[in-house]
Amino acid sequence: MPDTADLQQKDYYELIRVVHEIAEENKFTVYHLGDTKICSDLGFGSFNKGNTCIVLEEDTAVELGSPQKESVSITMWTSHRGILSNRLWTCGSDFDRLIDKSVSYIQIIMLGFEDGSRAVESDIGRIKNLTNKLPGFMTRNMPGKTWIRIDKKRMQEGFSLYALGQCLHKAYLDAIPDIKSMEIILITDNDEFIKTLKPISEIAKIISGDNTKFKWVSDGVVTCDELNCDSCDEKATCDSIREMLKKRKII
């Protein structure tokens, strides 16, 4: 077994510095993170537990980073002190000003930990999913991509990049109180940034993969009791998935 503690320690420091340089060279609107009032005004909090909220196309007012559009989504952490300072950087038209209902989207979340081993990769990746936390809001994530739908009611009641940034911040602080500082970058409808940031997202994926590699645990969703698999071509793969589930005491 490789040393998992060592794998865990791969810090995104260098990558965060590159992202900072890009951000500072360009025109961003910068806000301070930590407006919890707007989060409670929006009804942010866990609701609708157990049933995944789906915003259907016909109810959608704004769609970000859908499979038909580009999307870059990066979550990184560092335990270097002093480089993250609770800033929210935004660029591009705000949600109520978008020319198209569906546009490309970039979301970068950077977290500062005192102790890097506290950063469990796939956990910190999943917290950015605000489905069932924010009414009228749906997130779908794939590695490196985030697809968001905001429904008409949510938009009518008022919503913005600023509000989204504050909610993401709150989601992280609620889930991991150990977070010392945080920065978020949100960009709508900008092909240039997609080009610049895609390669960074690829590097982040590799680091993330290394970090998670031997650190996975599972929680139960699946069972397998309905079929006889002896004659199946895919038995080997299926068995390995099943083995993983068994090890994690899921089946």
Next chain:
Amino acid sequence: MVETKIIAYIGKGGTGKTILSALTGKIAIEKQKKVLFIDADPAMGLATALGVEGYKTIGTAREEIIKSAKKGISQKNDDIREITDYVLLESLYESAEFCMFVMGHTNTIGCYCPVNSLLRNTIKSVAGRFDLVIIDAEAGIEQINRQVVESVHYPILVTDNSLRGAKTTVLANETINSSPSMKPLKTGVIFNRVEKSNEDLQKYIEDKGIPCYGSIPADLNISMIDADGLSPLNIDKTTVAVEKLRTILEMNDIL
């Protein structure tokens, strides 16, 4: 939260499952219901009939999930679930009138039971947003049960005036009843494309405890739609097949 009703059309090949699925959707849409079609026939006849194109099938989605599970033996189960949520929504065809999942070729040999249950769970949560789910199935309920939804509220068996049709109907009903997770509220038979159901066949079916809902005659408007390759959703709503089907569905509290 809406109360979702799930209907599935089951029966011998060529008896009218696809057209009745489409017409049921038409009737429901006219009643302002939110409709989700599931084309569970690998031949994808319903998608074709309704002019649905450019979709990603559930079969493809399933391959992608399996691939990502293979690749990332490091993947957490929760991550696989997130990927499932993503690709399944990607597979959902959405138009102003209706939504649809196309199952496609789901490669029954590579069963991946864990992935199937994950997909079923996710389909269920999407289906929960609709008033009505209409499944155009192949002859068997087993595949629906395994890959689409655990249970169907209203299995509707479709037959013609042939003994083979009636036998298929009886067999399908037995499968439904013997499947532990299937908890149908009501199962019944529609004789399609016949002026009147054959009395002997009807008795044969009813003797097995399956109610006959009624019959739908051959309808020229259906043949015309067929010939011109038009969507059955555009058929005249007063045409005899639609009227008959509407009556059957309403009388049996299905719609």
